[in-house]
Amino acid sequence: MHAIVVSATGGPEVLTYQECPEPELNPGDVLVDVAASGVNFIDVYHRMGRYPLSLPFTPGNEGAGTVAAVGEDVQGLSVGDKVAWANVTGSYAEKVVVPASHLLAVPDGVAPEVAAAVTLQGLTAHYLTHSVHEVKAGDDVLVHAAAGGMGLLLTQIAKLRGARVIGTVSTEEKEELARQAGADEVLRYKGFADAVRDLTGSGVHVVYDGVGASTFEESLASLRPRGMMALYGQASGPVPPVDPQVLARGGSLFLTRPSLGAYIATREELAWRASDIYGWLADGRLRVHISRRYPLAEASRAHEDLEARRTTGKLLLVP
Incomplete structure (x- = not known):
């Protein structure tokens, strides 16, 4: 073989x-x-x-x-x-x-x-939306790389649970795919945190971030008080060390780095x-x-x- x-x-x-x-x-x-x-x-x-x-x-x-x-x-x-x-x-x-x-x-x-x-990716999207943060009807959810394999599944499952989904993509072609999957709003990466706050007022309930280094800081800035940052990947590189005080300044934010094995144990x-x-x-x-x-x-x-x-x-x- x-x-x-x-x-x-x-x-x-x-x-x-x-x-x-x-x-x-x-x-x-x-x-x-x-x-x-x-x-x-x-x-x-x-x-x-x-x-x-x-x-x-x-x-x-x-x-x-x-x-x-x-x-x-x-x-x-x-x-x-x-x-x-x-x-x-x-x-x-x-x-x-x-x-x-x-x-x-x-x-x-x-x-x-x-x-x-x-x-x-389906098992990963399931544990992110059902266990890391249990998405509920009316939640605002930010999905990075919304036209990728994970992003398309996260978008669809979050919509099944009644959320409003905001996706980030890099091109018009990818925007169309994200919208076909159900994304309510689609943004480019540059300055997305400000755009998210314009759309939501107070920020999103959860960010699903598999990009890592290039999006991490703005992802935290996109959260509402007590929001959840789920950093499940690092496609753009690993995130530098984080001062936990950043989470307090953001409004008692939650940060997790989950892995599939722990959620299909x-x-x-x-x-x-x-x-x-x-x-x-x-x-x-x-x-x-x-x-x-x-x-x-x-x-x-x-x-x-x-x-x-x-x-x-x-x-x-x-x-």
Whole structure:
């Protein structure tokens, strides 16, 4: 089989397409033929060494496919079942071994490519809107990168919960995508904090910020007193150290740096979030915008496009 292997951290060029032995199946594991792998910014952080992994490694934290074999002690899964997973490294491959406890059954109404495109970001959008800050009807919500894969999902889910969504984007094309997803207002990044205050009067209830360094200070300035800043990523770079007194001056603000693993810590929590996401997909209340599909061998090009912000929606690698 073939897989992408990183032997040394660095730029997209370190993503090499190699022939590899088929992964070994241990008790409790499932071997999956990969239909598609999702491309996410966490994969970039792993490739760069920002979130270190032991070398060499196969990147990719999300995918979907068909069960090819099941290990001992696996119950409830059979060869031929359609499954998806998230938060499991090694997905940039033709075959992957996934612990059965991390696998999700893909409903008949959801295509495998769609499951590969939505699972990691959908689970993330769910915990951000349901647990980090439980979005309520009438909330004002600021979503950065509103035309990206995460931004489009956050916008739709916040709208399902009755919020007014203000999105930020960099181009007219991206503005149109954000509006199609339900964004009520769409702003450019320059001076967005002032624009947010003009729109809301007192600021937003929550900011969902996956951009990081370039937006952080204005994001805090966009919050109303006791508002929540959810910094879930750092696409523009890490945020410098923060003086907690800044939160007091802003009106007793809340700041969190959440991660998916902490919000799918139990099988019950993982199943709850996935059930909601797949259910909304199946009944048409949630849509996934797959922007581009790349052959697995062109993983480096997918990373180049993602980092250069040349894309909207979701990127997939297809073996």
